[in-house]
Amino acid sequence: MPDLTLVLDKETIARKVAGVARDISRDYRESELILIGVLKGAFVFLADLMRRLSLEHVTVDFVRLASYGADAHSCGTVCLLNDIAIDVRNKDVLIVEDILDTGLTVAFLKExxxxxxxxxxxxxxFIDKEERRQVALAPDYTCHRVDKGFLVGYGLDYAEGYRHLPEVYHLKL
Structure with a gap:
């Protein structure tokens, strides 16, 4: 059995996502917002987030990037596996990420x-974890901050496992 310790339960996740959705809806009320989800991890969070937005115009697209592989540590090189398919020229773009860790992936995507x-x-x-941050980058919106640890569940994975868990856990490796 894996050693899992609960970090965020379903109710806490729902409350935090709703709060961030209110902030985003307020800030983009006059915009055509495009959400760019980072696959695979962000799909669960993005689905919940977009359903909570109270905006008239929201478009969704996805990118797929790789930096971890099957390991628990980033290899430091980011590869674009699938690019966006919609036109973002002169539109407001919000990158939706499951976890901001080293910052390398998001910095690459932003550029x-x-x-x-x-x-x-x-x-x-969804999660801001500064423990291993390698670039000066902070999220504009975040649901939860943690100091350290390897988290799984609610889209977060370890070697493609644990994404299906409805809550967030610390996985002792």
Whole structure:
């Protein structure tokens, strides 16, 4: 049996997602917002987040990036596996990420998206974990901050496992 310790239960997750959705809805009430989800981890959070937004115009797209592989540590190189398919020129873009850890993936993606000339690019991270941050980057919106630990559940994985868990756990490796 894996050693799992509960970090966020379902009710806490729902409350935190609703709070961030209110903030985003307030800040983008006059915009055509494009949510860019980072696969695979962010799909659960993005689905819950977008259903809680009270905006008239929201579009969703996804990118797929790789930096971890099957290991628990980033290899430091980010690869773009699948790019966006919609036009973001002169639109407000919100990157939706499961966890902001080293910051390398998000920094890479932000620079990549700027090539398409959006009006703005901001970041919404479900989890902000500064323990291993390698770039000066902070989320514009975040649901939860942790100091350290390896988290799984609610889309977060370890070697493609544990994503299906409805709550967030610390996995003792």
């Amino acid at each position: 990549h998206l700027l090539q398409f000339h959006p009006r703005s690019v901001k970041l919404c991270a």
